[in-house]
Amino acid sequence: MAVSLRSGVKPEDRTAVRRLVASTGFFSGPEEEIAVELVDDALSKGEGPSGYHFIFAEENGQAVGYVCFGPIAGTTASHDLYWIVVDNGRRGGGVGRLLERACGEAVAKLGGRRIYVDTSSRAQYEPTRAFYRACGYAEAARLDDFYAAGDGKVIFVKSLD
Numbered sequence: 001m002a003v004s005l006r007s008g009v010k011p012e013d014r015t016a017v018r019r020l021v022a023s024t025g026f027f028s029g030p031e032e033e034i035a036v037e038l039v040d041d042a043l044s045k046g047e048g049p050s051g052y053h054f055i056f057a058e059e060n061g062q063a064v065g066y067v068c069f070g071p072i073a074g075t076t077a078s079h080d081l082y083w084i085v086v087d088n089g090r091r092g093g094g095v096g097r098l099l100e101r102a103c104g105e106a107v108a109k110l111g112g113r114r115i116y117v118d119t120s121s122r123a124q125y126e127p128t129r130a131f132y133r134a135c136g137y138a139e140a141a142r143l144d145d146f147y148a149a150g151d152g153k154v155i156f157v158k159s160l161d
C-alpha cells in the first residue's frame with residue numbers, strides 16, 4: 001500500500017500524534033504532551049500564526065508518521081524541525097525520508113534556507129543521528145550535559161542553498 005503525504009493539521013491528528021509519539025518508546029510523558037500542544041496551537045491559531053507546520057504520512061487513511069517544523073523567530077530564513085516521528089512498526093521503511101524531503105520542500109516554499117534540528121547525544125539516538133546524516137544534515141554543535149548529566153544536545157543543520 002502506497003504512503004501518501006498530507007500537509008496541514010486536523011483535529012483528529014491530536015490522537016494520531018499521541019499514538020505515533022508513544023509508539024516509538026523514545027519520549028517521556030511530558031514530551032508527548034508537548035507534541036500534542038504543538039498540534040493544539042496550530043489548530044487554534046492556524047499553522048502560519050502559530051509557527052507550527054505539519055505534514056502527515058498516511059496509509060489507508062491512517063497516519064504512519066509526521067513532521068512538525070516552522071520558522072525560528074528573529075531569524076530571516078532559519079527553520080526548526082521540531083518533531084519527526086514514524087510509527088514504530090514502520091521504522092526503517094523510508095517514511096522518514098519521505099517526510100524529511102517534503103519538509104525541506106515546504107521550508108523552501110516558506111522562504112527558509114536553513115533547517116536546524118536538535119537531538120540527544122545518548123546512544124539510543126544513534127539511529128536518529130544516522131537518519132539526519134543520511135538526509136543531508138551535518139552536526140553543527142554539541143552541548144555536553146545539556147539535557148542531563150551525560151545527555152548532551154546535538155544540533156544538526158541542513159542548508160537548502
Ligand SMILES: CC(C)(COP(=O)(O)OP(=O)(O)OC[C@H]1O[C@@H](n2cnc3c(N)ncnc32)[C@H](O)[C@@H]1OP(=O)(O)O)[C@@H](O)C(=O)NCCC(=O)NCCS
Pocket residue numbers: 024026082083084085086087090091092093094095096097098119126127128130131132134135
Ligand atoms: C528517525 C525516524 C523519524 C526515521 O524515520 P524512518 O522511516 O525510520 O527512516 P527511513 O527508513 O526513511 O531511513 C532513511 C535513512 O536514514 C538512515 N537510517 C534510518 N534508520 C536507521 C537506523 N536504525 N540505523 C542507521 N541508519 C538509519 C538510513 O541511511 C536510511 O536510508 P536507507 O534505508 O536507504 O539506508 C524514525 O526512525 C523515528 O521515528 N525514530 C524514533 C523517533 C525519533 O528519534 N525522532 C526524531 C527526534 S524528534
